[in-house]
Amino acid sequence: MDNSLRMALSRAVLLFTLVIANTVHANDTLVLDELRVPRNSVVSGEIKVPDAGDQVSTSIPVTVFNGADDGPVLALIAGIHGSEYSPILAMQHIVNRLDPATMSGAVIVVHNANLPAFQGRTIYFGPNDLKNLNRSFPGSASGSITERIAHALTEQVIKQADYLMDIHSGDANERLGSSYTAYYAEAGSEELREKSRRMTVAFGLETIVLFAGDLSSPASQIYTSAQAVALGVPAMDVESGELGVVSAKYIDPITDGVISVMRDLEMITGDATPADSPLLITERARVYSDYDGVWHLAPQIEAAQYVHEGTVLGKVTDYHGNHLATVAAPAGGILLIVFGTPPINKGDNIAVIGLVNP
Secondary structure (H helix, E strand, O other), X not given: OOHHHHHHHHHHHHHHHHHXXXXXXXXXXXXXXXXXXXXXXXXXXXXXXXOOOOOOOEEEEEEEEEOOEEEEEEEEEEOOOOOOHHHHHHHHHHOOOOOHHHOEEEEXXXXXXXXXXXXXXOOOEOOOOOOEHHHOOOOOOOOOHHHHHHHHHHHHOXXXXXXXXXXXXXXXXXXXXXXXXXXXXXXXXXHHHHHHHHHHHHHOOOEEEEEOOOOOOHHHHOOHHHHHHHOOOOEEEEEOOOOOOOOHHHHHHHHHHHHHHHHXXXXXXXXXXXXXXXXXXXXXXEEEOOOOEEEEEOOOOOOOOEEOOOOEEEEEEOOOOOEEEEEEOOOOEEEEEEEOOOEEOOOOEEEEEEOOOO
């Protein structure tokens, strides 16, 4: 065989190898920590987050569906904040609605990302290190327990995903009102932004917040979905629920939205139910407390209502009941989130207002 023929044959073999490599089903066997999930199977287990010398360990309960046919990997993360119950309960509903035999691609269901906060019944922060998991990405294998959870999620879940949903509710101290979704509208490539947008619209809720920022700095990547986008994974946020309330009116929009997105991604059969003409919120105004004390929400204020600039949202008193401050809306818009329970600390974000025309 002469050299030219040998080189041609070698190129042909290499091309064939590359074609085969590129057509291998990405989900033939998904591996998360010690879990192995073959094609056309479902496995429940946990991602271990071991002690790193601080005598604190935990785990992350997951269920992984690996479909019979080729398709994307969709990650669903609930429980980043342990007292946001609607997403955690919605994940238990989702696993009863999926069948790997009728699926294309795979779904990684993170039932409860932050067991220490869930078990400790804490809001925002983990009880061991007082850190906010949604401010801790990408985390560290040698950091505190919250940082180790973030590291495990980044390495085992986010980096395996083709699409990601970070699913929240108003925390146990927050009134939310209407459920809404969000995505990073300025970060990543045009293709990534479009995939994030399409997923968000496909979820079906009629209010969508467009997060600003290009996520070019590590400080901007500390949030769950921001870390995903920074790693090139299309992502969206969901907010559905409030005040630790367990109700189908908050749980059902999550389960229905996940199913709609899976249909849009052609992971399961059926028609998606996208938002028809969603309200797009491109700017938000925030109200922070200047005091430690007691928060008194004004009786006429409800989350999701429109408030005008100057509308009194409530007041802050000291622990004896003495008036410290009247809190008013800094701008007109939809009241997306507002504190609904009395404890308040200096620096707390009392309210978030989505700026829209009246």
